[in-house]
Amino acid sequence: MIQSSHLPVGAEALLIALATPSPQGPIGIPVLLWGRPGVGKSSFIEGLADEALRVTTLIASIHDPTDFSGLPVLDKGEVRYAVPEWVGEFSGYPAGILFLDELSTAPPSVQSALLRVVFERRVGFHPLPDTVRIVAAANPPDLMVGGWELSPPLRNRFVHLQWDIPEALYIRSLTQGWEAGSLPSVDREEHAQCLPDWKLKIGAFLRLRPNSLHSSPEDNPYGFASPRSWDFAAALLCACDLLGYSLSAGDGRQQTVILQLLTGCLGEATAIPLLEYLTNLRLPDPRAVLEGRTEVDITGLDDAELYVVFFSLNAYVLRALDTPELMSYSSIYLALTQQVFQDGRRDIIFVPLKELARAGWLNKLAARSQVQGNGQGSALLTQVTEVFSDPAFSEFVDVLS
Incomplete structure (x- = not known):
């Protein structure tokens, strides 16, 4: 379990998501951080960089769609897609983070180009390394001056986390400095062994509430339920379990982090009854x-x-x-x-x-x-x-x- 209590709201859930093996195999569930300007979203992500972790920041609004889909070029009578320069920045590093800042300023054409990058982890036909995580950041809809609404297909490819700096944390950080985050480690094999149990529990919940499999993008401005986001939820619950997060923890902090992740996948109206169901589930060994x-x-x-x-x-x-x-x-x-x-x-x-x-x-x-x-x-x-x-x-x- 992540021990620090001096991190921004949403940071603990973010670090868990970045450490979780995704349903497609690579490490890291894509995360979209929502927070007002100036609350340290970019600084926190870029602060994770070290000699073993490359962080590459791209501001989506100043890039062309071909920067994410590849530039088509004619080569010996065939059209091929040239790989953008930024892809090569991850070579030589064991792991990396592609940070898509100010995502809500990206026009629809760029959002469409990002669909394959975020979920399939491909730039044109070139795959990103399996150890490269994807994080994006955006301002809330009510502060989105001159921005663009994110399309439901793009929204559904992320776990949505609310990011904020409480007053007490900011005052403490003024005198003691900001605490950097540290990625936890989730063993792939242990995760693969644990995951079927969580899928069973989710399957049982959906047997009771079959209408929860899907929820409306219009009713959920951030995450909403779909088979894809249910896969995310199962993977994240499994990772939380392996990292020592308990649904029955007495202090409530662990449940709060789990609820943040579930809400980010499924929307609050689905996440709350799911958490209640999982908390009250009586299962013998x-x-x-x-x-x-x-x-x-x-x-x-x-x-x-x-x-x-x-x-x-x-x-x-x-x-x-x-x-x-x-x-x-x-x-x-x-x-x-x-x-x-x-x-x-x-x-x-x-x-x-x-x-x-x-x-x-x-x-x-x-x-x-x-x-x-x-x-x-x-x-x-x-x-x-x-x-x-x-x-x-x-x-x-x-x-x-």
Whole structure:
């Protein structure tokens, strides 16, 4: 977790976003900082530069669209796109930040050229290095004198963060100086392992609130919900988790940072109920459940929690397909499945059951039952028959054949 408490509002969330592996693979979720003139947006970003991190600042309004899309040139009868000079500034540095300052002064033609740069990270057909992050800054709409509104496609490619310097921080900094930010580190492999769990939780939330998948750009002047921004939210929640940010933190600071990031992706009307849902989610340790160390009261879980629990159990059952634990894990899994049937909510676990069936779970169970040749194997196969002979599961016939 970022320890400093002497940073501008929005800085902590910014540093987390810049350290987060993006859904496309490179490091860093694109961030757009909104703040009034003179609050240190540019100074903070440029202050992150050191011998290992190059910061290149471009003021969008004084550049031509070809500075972001590449200049078309004729070469041996074919049109090619010459790479702008600024792209080469990142060579020789392990990492970098492309800082698009005063973005709201960019005319629509430049905004269109930036679409591919921000999301696909390409200038013409030339890719930016994977370690180059993208940050932009703009003045709020009510202070946007002579500027241009950002198009919804461009807005949806950023996490939007509100930036400000509280009075107490400014007074402190007058005498003690400004504190520079420092990028945290998020391990790519750990993030990749953690991310499916957060996608499950978000998927369960969207099952409860399917209309939250999309929100209107007109109703949200900054971030708004779309499948792309939901991907951003999952990646950022995963990064927060790995950096030690807890939804149940007592001081409220950690929740505030998480809410800033979620609001920046999805808009406030979607972020607040999502944070409330995640905070109140009751999820047992799936491994402890399958090992018999923790009991689950199926009737005490709501539909979203039940959905997440079974997908979490699936992950461990799938890892155990070729191990001795398969039988004991499957016994508990099938017992829980029967409880769900008795509770009248079988449709909630259709998808997790289908996932296991398609992975060859039932064939593995049958084979191991024959090898062991004991009563446990027969009992399990009886449970399987009871589950999959249920009329509501007729669609599984094709999967099992």
